[in-house]
Amino acid sequence: MPLKDGYGRNHDYLRISVTDRCNLRCQYCMGEDGIEQISHDVILSYEDIIRVVEAGAELGISKIRVTGGEPLVRKGIVSLVERIAAVPGITDLAMTTNGILLGRYAEELKQAGLKRVNISLDTLKPDLYHQVTRCGDLDAVLNGIDAALKYNLEPVKLNVVLMKGINEDEVLDFLRLTIDRPLHIRFIEYMPIGDHDCAYRDHYLPLSYIEETAEKAGLNLTPIPLPGGAGPAESYALEGAKGTIGLIHPISKHFCNTCNRLRLTAEGNLKACLYWQDEISVRPVINNKKALQNLIKNVLTSKQASHQMAADGACGSVKPGSMRGMSKTGG
Ligand code: SAM
Ligand code: SF4
Numbered sequence: 001m002p003l004k005d006g007y008g009r010n011h012d013y014l015r016i017s018v019t020d021r022c023n024l025r026c027q028y029c030m031g032e033d034g035i036e037q038i039s040h041d042v043i044l045s046y047e048d049i050i051r052v053v054e055a056g057a058e059l060g061i062s063k064i065r066v067t068g069g070e071p072l073v074r075k076g077i078v079s080l081v082e083r084i085a086a087v088p089g090i091t092d093l094a095m096t097t098n099g100i101l102l103g104r105y106a107e108e109l110k111q112a113g114l115k116r117v118n119i120s121l122d123t124l125k126p127d128l129y130h131q132v133t134r135c136g137d138l139d140a141v142l143n144g145i146d147a148a149l150k151y152n153l154e155p156v157k158l159n160v161v162l163m164k165g166i167n168e169d170e171v172l173d174f175l176r177l178t179i180d181r182p183l184h185i186r187f188i189e190y191m192p193i194g195d196h197d198c199a200y201r202d203h204y205l206p207l208s209y210i211e212e213t214a215e216k217a218g219l220n221l222t223p224i225p226l227p228g229g230a231g232p233a234e235s236y237a238l239e240g241a242k243g244t245i246g247l248i249h250p251i252s253k254h255f256c257n258t259c260n261r262l263r264l265t266a267e268g269n270l271k272a273c274l275y276w277q278d279e280i281s282v283r284p285v286i287n288n289k290k291a292l293q294n295l296i297k298n299v300l301t302s303k304q305a306s307h308q309m310a311a312d313g314a315c316g317s318v319k320p321g322s323m324r325g326m327s328k329t330g331g
Contacts, residue, residue, distance in 0.1 A: 015261060018066045026132060056296060072102065098119070119158050168209060
């Protein structure tokens, strides 16, 4: 029996935030001093994460994404990947990472069974990268991208959050990155998540900007069939390019009607939607597979039809539903 919610949407995808900690402080994700961290004893153990994956897999979950915070800062992450990959029924295992530590871990992750990575990279300028992430070294990420390609963690996708006044002048540089290397750029709209809605209002740009910029430059974005694991992206390619371009518009063209995701937060709460506050702890039922499976089904019965993130509204008007930052929920 597929895992359906009240709107008939089939759920086969679980995103697991393995930590709320991070080695960067991206401006759109965290405050300058980071976040108030969950104490180590409250973070769900690997044993318990595997229990959730096993229970979910029996209900039809087949795709897992490991995320955070920064997943590669959690100790023993390779062993978790190996254990998830071994769960019967899991056919797709991906990770979202800032790529800083990927040069060190790519080979081991591949051997452990990780299939592919999304690497977050919002600018190709070293100084700006340092500024946006408040401490990051661009060379480390570029090294991580090379390692992901070398060890076939493919398709290698680069997540680029489009930000007015910050990186919109680099759109063509990102588009051209797809020509010579099999890199899949995924532009993402800035979301009013967490408590930085004023920054959101200053920097949000709808992704129609990408299409307009390509057109002005004479670059033809040809629609293509969705590549493996494309999710909600609209996909395009430049002529003769080795990579592709995806546009993910959570705000201007939301894709909630095809949502297939559940989320497990670092402290072990199941969430049916990134936006809404509703979440239920798996801890009370973690040792009872039947009860855990019932809880997974219950989370879905209360899933809302869509989020309520909108581009309009004044500074300070972000709805409480989205106050939990991305690093805490798992992006
Ligand atoms: N640390 C990892 C990374 O940065 O890839 C994984 C966690 S991060 C929260 C996951 C994704 O969420 C990243 O691609 C990041 O760019 C995105 N993200 C964070 N805050 C966002 C926001 N306000 N709007 C859009 N995307 C956001
Ligand atoms: Fe860390 Fe990822 Fe958030 Fe940046 S987006 S602060 S890398 S969790």
